[in-house]
Amino acid sequence: DGGITQSPKYLFRKEGQNVTLSCEQNLNHDAMYWYRQDPGQGLRLIYYSQIVNDFQKGDIAEGYSVSREKKESFPLTVTSAQKNPTAFYLCASSPGSAPGTQYFGPGTRLTVL
Amino acid sequence: GQQLNQSPQSMFIQEGEDVSMNCTSSSIFNTWLWYKQDPGEGPVLLIALYKAGELTSNGRLTAQFGITRKDSFLNISASIPSDVGIYFCAGPYTGTASKLTFGTGTRLQVTL
Numbered sequence: 001d002g003g004i005t006q007s008p009k010y011l012f013r014k015e016g017q018n019v020t021l022s023c024e025q026n027l028n029h030d031a032m033y034w035y036r037q038d039p040g041q042g043l044r045l046i047y048y049s050q051i052v053n054d055f056q057k058g059d060i061a062e063g064y065s066v067s068r069e070k071k072e073s074f075p076l077t078v079t080s081a082q083k084n085p086t087a088f089y090l091c092a093s094s095p096g097s098a099p100g101t102q103y104f105g106p107g108t109r110l111t112v113l
Numbered sequence: 114g115q116q117l118n119q120s121p122q123s124m125f126i127q128e129g130e131d132v133s134m135n136c137t138s139s140s141i142f143n144t145w146l147w148y149k150q151d152p153g154e155g156p157v158l159l160i161a162l163y164k165a166g167e168l169t170s171n172g173r174l175t176a177q178f179g180i181t182r183k184d185s186f187l188n189i190s191a192s193i194p195s196d197v198g199i200y201f202c203a204g205p206y207t208g209t210a211s212k213l214t215f216g217t218g219t220r221l222q223v224t225l
Contacts, residue, residue: 042215042218043201045213048212088153090155101146101158103158104156107155109153
């Protein structure tokens, strides 16, 4: 079954700890994205990667880091520098052949205590 | 930056009613996308529009790419309870198809 997986679905961490969210896709898509969603709001872009070993900052990259060592994987680390890390995090991928079209994973809800 | 404004912000309708929502921008878009998000889940792509004036259907859903390229509309006919969710419009940033800007969403609730 092709798709995007994010794990875990729910994540709890203590304040001051770094935490890494997983995103894997088996769609053979070149581009991958991380978004943050806060209650009642739209999606804001954190980081994106159009090709392996390359990534760019989105609109709210401060306090986050990513890597893209494999085409299938795009993990996001929420660092202790992120002031308000509690949010719903969504990963997406895009084939590039259909302009702008992105497909989303099920999301990870991060709660920092 | 580019902003997408969606209206209405929320709506309550009765099962069986038709629904209309829209998305507007001060900038021109070459692609319009409509997504639906169920509570606690990732958005699912409903319809993609690539040409001004284009009208595309997906079951009971119909979306249109506005002639001015600054707006798009989504209609749902004969709503059912599973239509509940948040509907987002989205479009690529100017100059790059690889980044999307999203509207703030229209929350739809359907009563029996």
